[in-house]
Amino acid sequence: MKKRQRNKILKIVARQINSGDFTKLKPVHFRCVSNTISDYIDRKYITEWRPWWYDQIDNWNSMSLADEHKKFFDKCLQEIQEWTGIDMEKYHKYFELNHKEKPKKRRVNRKPRKEKEKPIRKLRNPRVYKIHVNLGGGATEWRSIIAEPAFRYRGYEFFIAHYEGWWCVSDVATGRRIVEHDRYKKAIEIAKERIERNFDKYVAQVERFREEATA
Numbered sequence: 001m002k003k004r005q006r007n008k009i010l011k012i013v014a015r016q017i018n019s020g021d022f023t024k025l026k027p028v029h030f031r032c033v034s035n036t037i038s039d040y041i042d043r044k045y046i047t048e049w050r051p052w053w054y055d056q057i058d059n060w061n062s063m064s065l066a067d068e069h070k071k072f073f074d075k076c077l078q079e080i081q082e083w084t085g086i087d088m089e090k091y092h093k094y095f096e097l098n099h100k101e102k103p104k105k106r107r108v109n110r111k112p113r114k115e116k117e118k119p120i121r122k123l124r125n126p127r128v129y130k131i132h133v134n135l136g137g138g139a140t141e142w143r144s145i146i147a148e149p150a151f152r153y154r155g156y157e158f159f160i161a162h163y164e165g166w167w168c169v170s171d172v173a174t175g176r177r178i179v180e181h182d183r184y185k186k187a188i189e190i191a192k193e194r195i196e197r198n199f200d201k202y203v204a205q206v207e208r209f210r211e212e213a214t215a
Helices: 003-018 027-055 057-062 065-084 088-098 184-197 199-214
Strands: 127-136 139-153 156-163 166-171 177-181
Touching: 003 027, 003 065, 003 088, 027 065, 027 184, 057 199, 065 088, 127 156, 139 184, 156 184, 156 199, 166 184, 177 184, 184 199
Parallel strands: none
Antiparallel strands: 127 139, 139 156, 156 166, 166 177
């Protein structure tokens, strides 16, 4: 969609939503707004937030990933509101009324199905590794975990384990988590990308960690 046409649609939608009119938008208008919001957030996440998060590797033990994600999304929505002119709180209300899928009602005489847990991918080459765990208050300890090799990069080894509901890639040198994801292959892919892009910073972190451990 051309920029001129998109901006015209955003103005139309802003005028309707901001006035409190939550009548369902034309499909083409809703797709335009929905794609504009998701594309903006995805671009900001990949180009700004993710590199920034990796730069904070020294502070991960004292930071909350969930809190930082919330701050990021809140900031994005504020920027989108200023850019598009659409009141995001009212848009959220509009979305809840018109597009959020409502749960289907179950028949009274039907027994509820037991939800099956998704099977966790079995490790093909399980080994015992060490992870560095933050206990709070500045205290840490090493713990053993069953994992398997994920990849090697320029002499440094990385492993992957299913930990606390996520596939987590950590490094052998420090036992610290590099990335977590709900998918095995995606976790390794993102971890490789981060290490390759920030290798010098990573090596510096490893050296600092070793100096602190021997101090």
